[in-house]
Amino acid sequence: MHIVDRRLNPGGKSLPNRQRFLRRVKDVAQRAVRESAREKDIKDLGKDGRVTVPADGVREPRFSRQPGTGLQDHILPGNKTYVEGDTIERPPGSGGGRGAGEGGEGGENSEDAFRFVLTREEFLELFLEDLELPDLAKRRLAVVETEGLRRAGYTVTGSPANLALTRTLRNSMSRRIALKRPKPDEVAALEARLEALPEGHPERADLEQALFRLRERAKRIPYVDPIDLRFRRFEPYPRPIAQAVMFCLMDVSGSMTEHMKDLAKRFYILLHIFLTRRYRHVEIVFIRHTDRATEVDEETFFGSRETGGTLVSSALVEMKRVIAERYDPNDWNIYAAQASDGDNVSSDGPTSTELLRSHILPACQHFAYLEVGDENGPRAGFVEHRTTLWRTYEAIAKAGGPIAMRKVNHRREIYPVFRELFGRKEGRAEAEA
Numbered sequence: 001m002h003i004v005d006r007r008l009n010p011g012g013k014s015l016p017n018r019q020r021f022l023r024r025v026k027d028v029a030q031r032a033v034r035e036s037a038r039e040k041d042i043k044d045l046g047k048d049g050r051v052t053v054p055a056d057g058v059r060e061p062r063f064s065r066q067p068g069t070g071l072q073d074h075i076l077p078g079n080k081t082y083v084e085g086d087t088i089e090r091p092p093g094s095g096g097g098r099g100a101g102e103g104g105e106g107g108e109n110s111e112d113a114f115r116f117v118l119t120r121e122e123f124l125e126l127f128l129e130d131l132e133l134p135d136l137a138k139r140r141l142a143v144v145e146t147e148g149l150r151r152a153g154y155t156v157t158g159s160p161a162n163l164a165l166t167r168t169l170r171n172s173m174s175r176r177i178a179l180k181r182p183k184p185d186e187v188a189a190l191e192a193r194l195e196a197l198p199e200g201h202p203e204r205a206d207l208e209q210a211l212f213r214l215r216e217r218a219k220r221i222p223y224v225d226p227i228d229l230r231f232r233r234f235e236p237y238p239r240p241i242a243q244a245v246m247f248c249l250m251d252v253s254g255s256m257t258e259h260m261k262d263l264a265k266r267f268y269i270l271l272h273i274f275l276t277r278r279y280r281h282v283e284i285v286f287i288r289h290t291d292r293a294t295e296v297d298e299e300t301f302f303g304s305r306e307t308g309g310t311l312v313s314s315a316l317v318e319m320k321r322v323i324a325e326r327y328d329p330n331d332w333n334i335y336a337a338q339a340s341d342g343d344n345v346s347s348d349g350p351t352s353t354e355l356l357r358s359h360i361l362p363a364c365q366h367f368a369y370l371e372v373g374d375e376n377g378p379r380a381g382f383v384e385h386r387t388t389l390w391r392t393y394e395a396i397a398k399a400g401g402p403i404a405m406r407k408v409n410h411r412r413e414i415y416p417v418f419r420e421l422f423g424r425k426e427g428r429a430e431a432e433a
Contacts (some may be wrong), residue, residue, distance in 0.1 A: 022122065033123060149234045158231025171228040182214040183223040190214065243281040244333040244365075246272060247322075249315045251340040252288045254307050260372040262341035265302055266414045267370050271337050279333065285322055291345075293318040310343045312389060316355040329363040336360065337368045342387025349392040356393075361402055369393050370417070373409040 022029065044351035052080070055416045082088065154164055190211045248268050249259070287293055290308035293315040319336065327334060344352070348411045361367055371390055386394070397403050406417040 008072075029118070033118075034433040036103040038317065046170065051143075062230045069324060139358075147236050147238065148235050152235040154230040155225075155233040156229060156231070158233070162232045162234075164230045164232050168224070170226050171230060172224045175225065176221060176223070179221050182218045187218070188213050188282050232388055242279055243283075243331070244275050244279040244335060245283045245285060245327045246275055247285045247334070247336040248301065249287050249289070249319065249320055249336065249338040250301065251312070251315075251343065252301075252304075252306050253310045253343065253344055254305070255292045255310070255341050256372075257374070259375050260339075260341055261302055263372040263408055263411065263414060264370065267339065267408075267418060268337060270414070270418045271335065275335060280400070285319075287315050287322075289315040289318070295322060309345065311348055311407075312340070312344045312392075313348050313351040313355055316352060316360055320355065320359045321364055323375070334364045336364050337370065338368070339370045339372055340389055341373065342371050342389045344387075344392070346388055349388065352392055353396060356396055356403070357401060363398075364402070367403045369403060369405045371405070371407040373407065375409060 025357060154167060190207060194204065194207045194211060197207070246268075250256070250264055252261075272282065272284065284298070286296050286298055288296055288301050288306075289311065290306050291311040292308075293311075296316060315338070322335065323329070354425065356367075369389075390407075393403055393405055397405060406420065408414055408417050
């Protein structure tokens with residue numbers, strides 16, 4: 001048996017060759033993807049990316065004879081210097097040269113790098129695989145649904161506005177043909193023949209009788225009968241909302257170091273990639289706070305620093321305001337991720353708790369709190385010192401609030417922690433135990 005795959009490749013590309021090429025340069029491409037992740041913004045990370053790899057990374061191994069030793073056979077054109085059987089001396093210094101980019105004439109850096117463009121799926125596959133999250137795109141979170149209407153065939157009753165005119169006339173024509181309703185042309189032809197005959201003609205009585213029968217039959221078989229009527233039918237169905245908003249909340253007071261902000265950005269990048277794999281349209285809202293909270297752009301969110309105390313409730317109040325103004329929970333899937341070093345005014349705990357329980361958590365699909373610490377701190381999952389904010393959120397979680405909490409100190413801990421937060425419920429329960 002011979003199987004021939006005649007499926008078309010993507011336009012302008014040879015899919016099998018491209019897949020083999022990506023497998024060959026996988027390690028080099030992953031390093032290039034990691035480098036590009038440091039420079040790109042969160043929204044741009046999941047888009048198609050141009051990757052640059054050294055030409056050495058795309059070479060295939062091959063066997064060849066050593067040019068300086070051994071015998072080699074060549075076919076050369078005839079000439080006046082050599083005849084068959086002559087031995088050609090090797091040129092001096094032919095102990096095996098090096099090509100361009102290997103110390104030849106162009107020097108060490110004479111060879112150009114090789115550039116190619118990764119599709120979005122290829123970029124995310126390399127990015128996620130390197131992060132040891134092979135099943136990240138397969139995880140399912142809660143999906144908010146809304147009621148929609150869709151066509152569900154036809155019905156014999158309904159509103160005049162939903163009358164299916166084409167289907168109604170089709171039924172009418174089928175019925176008239178089946179019952180042999182007289183056509184208007186037949187009636188008009190008999191009327192013309194009857195008018196052409198003079199009074200007292202012997203055929204006139206038969207024609208009048210035939211015309212009467214046709215007219216009576218046409219009256220008994222109407223052009224459109226109530227049985228012909230068809231109305232478009234609609235039925236409600238749950239329609240998933242294909243849009244989400246991602247709230248990024250972060251403490252930017254003086255106690256938040258650049259290392260802590262870098263940990264937070266890596267976590268936000270993973271969350272954004274995850275949501276874009278699940279939802280068609282994802283928006284990002286950046287809210288930074290000290291003792292006051294403001295909505296800013298991404299560059300300001302990660303770049304600038306401020307001084308002052310820490311008041312977490314200010315960020316929650318700002319998030320509540322943005323949700324009320326732009327993101328109705330009935331129309332949007334809302335996700336929130338908060339990063340902080342755990343500092344907060346102790347008197348602000350009850351206010352933050354009330355805001356979360358009454359306003360923020362009921363509107364969110366998922367709320368994750370990431371407590372970032374110094375690079376030389378304890379390993380992830382081990383809380384040596386419970387900060388003020390950690391104790392506040394821990395009390396909400398123990399009371400059954402839908403909030404996930406993790407502590408991270410090192411870059412290598414971001415990805416396992418993210419997987420714990422957004423894995424299956426049983427996996428999260430085992431991790432918390």
